[in-house]
Amino acid sequence: MNSTQQSDSVIISALRRGGYKATPQRIEICRSVLGCREHPSAQKIYGKVKKAYPTVSLATIYKTLEILKELGMLQELSIPQGQARLDPNMNLHINMICLQCGKIIDSDSESLQEDLKRVAAEAKFSTALQRIDIYGKCEKCAVSRKPS
Amino acid sequence: MNSTQQSDSVIISALRRGGYKATPQRIEICRSVLGCREHPSAQKIYGKVKKAYPTVSLATIYKTLEILKELGMLQELSIPQGQARLDPNMNLHINMICLQCGKIIDSDSESLQEDLKRVAAEAKFSTALQRIDIYGKCEKCAVSRKPS
DNA sequence: CTTATTGCAAACACTTTGCACTCTC
């Protein structure tokens, strides 16, 4: 059993557990987005899935992503004037989002998370606390002048 | 001189310094959004400004908000499946965004900010670092069940 | 008086929905 087969069976049982049918398109969409560290957009996933299923539609992508969000396997990051980006990391973590090029870097700093939880608790804010987004510029964009 | 007149003159000179004309609509838009702690949407501002200028258009609102962003007087928060929200607080601070009702709470925790800067620096991420968004649920929404 | 700005309407980009055909279970 290789790792692809293993994750496929995980995907299939997760879908069925949620009462959804495990169609080939859905499995391929899950493969493309779960375990993907690049925070892809729906369009990006569409492009990837089309290689295996050339007739797949964007509507199917969006519907499947909705299911994955409902199943708690995915969250959605929103970026000013851009397309939503998808993040399969459901543990509390930090996304550093470059406002210039859209690159997203993950971090898992323990002390930062403790501190955040404390601040959130002070504001009686929390419960489903899962994500922190920091906006700024990545290394490359900080060096370069405004985009030409 | 009352505080409204004072802030009006600040607005007018800021616009002119940027090379923009200080039209009544723009001044009213600035009044509505600068110094507003509620993180309003463009639509909300439109509603407020229409009381004073009933013929104002949403296009004028968006164009003016664009100018204010360019002048560094405003930043834009983006929320999953919602309208962008505007934040006149340009100091590094933390926005706690409720994913259920859209409420946004500000925080200025010093230690958290220090910690965040350190983590960002480790990832060579920073420069224009101005904002941190934390997603979760506010006090009210954490108590209530899913929206009916 | 010159030039930027307004406000209308049309265009846009991304996402969601309706529906007949198809496929999973």
Place this chain on the structure above:
DNA sequence: GAGAGTGCAAAGTGTTTGCAATAAG
């Protein structure tokens, strides 16, 4: 075979743009 899922196209949002009439400096 029953019912959910697909993919098409059309509808929805929120935001942006083009342009003639208007107003600021």
